[in-house]
Amino acid sequence: MDGTTQVTTPAVLILLGPPGAGKGTQARMLEEKFGLVQLSTGDLLRAAVAAGTEAGLAAKAVMEAGGLVSDEIVIAILRDRIAEPDCARGVILDGFPRTTVQAGALDELLGESGQKINAAISLEVDDGAMVERISGRYTCGNCGEGYHDSFKQPAVAGVCDKCGGTEMKRRADDRAETVASRLEAYHAQTAPLIAYYGGKGVLQSIDAMGQIDDIAAEMARIVTDVTG
Numbered sequence: 001m002d003g004t005t006q007v008t009t010p011a012v013l014i015l016l017g018p019p020g021a022g023k024g025t026q027a028r029m030l031e032e033k034f035g036l037v038q039l040s041t042g043d044l045l046r047a048a049v050a051a052g053t054e055a056g057l058a059a060k061a062v063m064e065a066g067g068l069v070s071d072e073i074v075i076a077i078l079r080d081r082i083a084e085p086d087c088a089r090g091v092i093l094d095g096f097p098r099t100t101v102q103a104g105a106l107d108e109l110l111g112e113s114g115q116k117i118n119a120a121i122s123l124e125v126d127d128g129a130m131v132e133r134i135s136g137r138y139t140c141g142n143c144g145e146g147y148h149d150s151f152k153q154p155a156v157a158g159v160c161d162k163c164g165g166t167e168m169k170r171r172a173d174d175r176a177e178t179v180a181s182r183l184e185a186y187h188a189q190t191a192p193l194i195a196y197y198g199g200k201g202v203l204q205s206i207d208a209m210g211q212i213d214d215i216a217a218e219m220a221r222i223v224t225d226v227t228g
């Protein structure tokens with residue numbers, strides 16, 4: 001066995017937090033540990049941009065400027081992806097919802113299939129540290145494993161620990177100017193969701209300024225608790 005702990009019912013977990021809080025890193029760890037599927041609307045949109053689809057063409061400039069893509073486009077992309085068979089194992093939503101309209105659409109979508117949100121986990125961080133965190137990050141172009149110039153380097157420089165890939169990528173919107181716009185969009189449009197999920201009784205908040213492994217352990221404890 002690979003140490004994966006399957007959750008007993010299809011869980012729906014939401015990760016909330018500003019850009020750079022570590023949502024992607026933690027989602028990947030939960031995916032491995034619990035056999036859940038990471039759904040990142042950022043990844044889905046970047047794939048749509050790369051493929052040159054209609055949605056991708058509409059999203060490209062907004063993403064480059066650090067703004068939020070329209071609810072209509074993002075909800076349509078999420079709706080299609082979550083309907084795929086692998087998502088029946090349970091999902092970790094990474095970067096969705098980001099507006100109250102998206103949160104309402106998610107409630108409706110889950111209601112249609114009789115599912116509910118097990119937890120919305122808010123990763124709490126200091127804004128000031130986010131620019132450094134984001135501008136130092138990069139991923140393996142082959143498997144998507146995340147690294148950071150200061151906080152998480154591969155054992156051999158330039159070689160992915162996970163798959164041995166040697167092509168590392170940095171995101172186009174991880175430049176300092178764009179990061180400021182993304183943080184602004186987070187505070188204006190996404191942060192209100194913390195109260196929204198608090199009101200539904202599913203909010204869990206964790207201090208996400210510490211070590212990646214400590215945060216992962218805390219996340220795993222919450223997931224075990226809400227899915228057990």
Ligand code: AMP
Nearest residue numbers: 041042062063067068069074095096098
């Ligand atoms: P992320 O990878 O989650 O940081 O997302 C990268 C960019 O994709 C964001 O800055 C937005 O432009 C766009 N994006 C991702 N998810 C959403 C969403 N749920 N709503 C609107 N825009 C999104």
